[in-house]
Amino acid sequence: MQEIQSIIQKIRKLGEGEKRFEHIDLTWDEQMQREAPKKYIEAAIELFHALGGKTIVEIGCMRQPMNHPIDELHPPCCNDGHSTIYWCLSGARVYSADISLGVVLLAKKCLREYRNGKVVWSDGLKFLRKFKGRIDLLFLDAWDVLPGTQYAENHLLAYLAAKDKLQKRNIVVIDDTDIGGGGKGRLLLPVLQADGYDILVSSRQSIALRL
Numbered sequence: 767m768q769e770i771q772s773i774i775q776k777i778r779k780l781g782e783g784e785k786r787f788e789h790i791d792l793t794w795d796e797q798m799q800r801e802a803p804k805k806y807i808e809a810a811i812e813l814f815h816a817l818g819g820k821t822i823v824e825i826g827c828m829r830q831p832m833n834h835p836i837d838e839l840h841p842p843c844c845n846d847g848h849s850t851i852y853w854c855l856s857g858a859r860v861y862s863a864d865i866s867l868g869v870v871l872l873a874k875k876c877l878r879e880y881r882n883g884k885v886v887w888s889d890g891l892k893f894l895r896k897f898k899g900r901i902d903l904l905f906l907d908a909w910d911v912l913p914g915t916q917y918a919e920n921h922l923l924a925y926l927a928a929k930d931k932l933q934k935r936n937i938v939v940i941d942d943t944d945i946g947g948g949g950k951g952r953l954l955l956p957v958l959q960a961d962g963y964d965i966l967v968s969s970r971q972s973i974a975l976r977l
């Protein structure tokens with residue numbers, strides 16, 4: 767429990783000093799000023815291990831190959847996150863669903879060496895509704911934050927579809943919560959709070975924990 771508490775304290779500080787944007791149509795320069803997802807993903811994995819987690823489910827697969835050493839950060843390349851590689855590196859059982867066949871094929875190629883990762887070509891909501899296992903960490907990063915689209919609604923629906931599959935103690939991570947009043951988490955974060963989650967950080971990514 768002490769280990770969990772010290773990871774929690776570390777995560778609470780992750781967003782300190784980060785720039786946030788109230789609008790969503792960011793210029794390339796503004797995109798490059800954003801924090802990359804890497805440090806959030808790594809911290810979430812640390813917490814996942816401390817909780818004894820086994821299964822990670824991701825909605826929205828990596829769509830950018832990693833053409834540099836894994837410990838380096840190259841803002842134009844790493845703004846999306848390469849999340850699926852990091853989840854697989856954790857050693858957990860990883861399921862990643864994406865609606866785009868092109869993305870699925872690219873991710874499968876990038877993940878060839880990781881036997882613990884399964885990439886599924888599916889709409890994220892359909893995938894979650896059919897999913898039979900138990901989820902320790904749910905990562906929501908699908909519907910892009912674009913004007914006039916239902917990105918906030920759909921990320922909320924994704925959590926609701928996964929809710930009865932989440933382990934009692936679980937982590938929900940959401941990307942792109944530093945833009946547009948909460949971005950992908952605009953509607954979901956208040957619901958998580960009402961469901962008893964502790965929102966440890968809410969900046970480039972949000973990490974919510976239920977113990």
Ligand SMILES: C[S@@+](CC[C@H](N)C(=O)[O-])C[C@H]1O[C@@H](n2cnc3c(N)ncnc32)[C@H](O)[C@@H]1O
Nearest residue numbers: 826827828846847848849864865866889890908
């Ligand atoms: C921002 S990218 C994901 C980036 C990735 N998580 C990373 O960190 O590298 C969003 C992905 O969500 C996928 N997507 C969009 N709508 C979806 C849906 N309804 N179901 C599943 N995936 C979807 C897109 O095809 C795209 O590949």
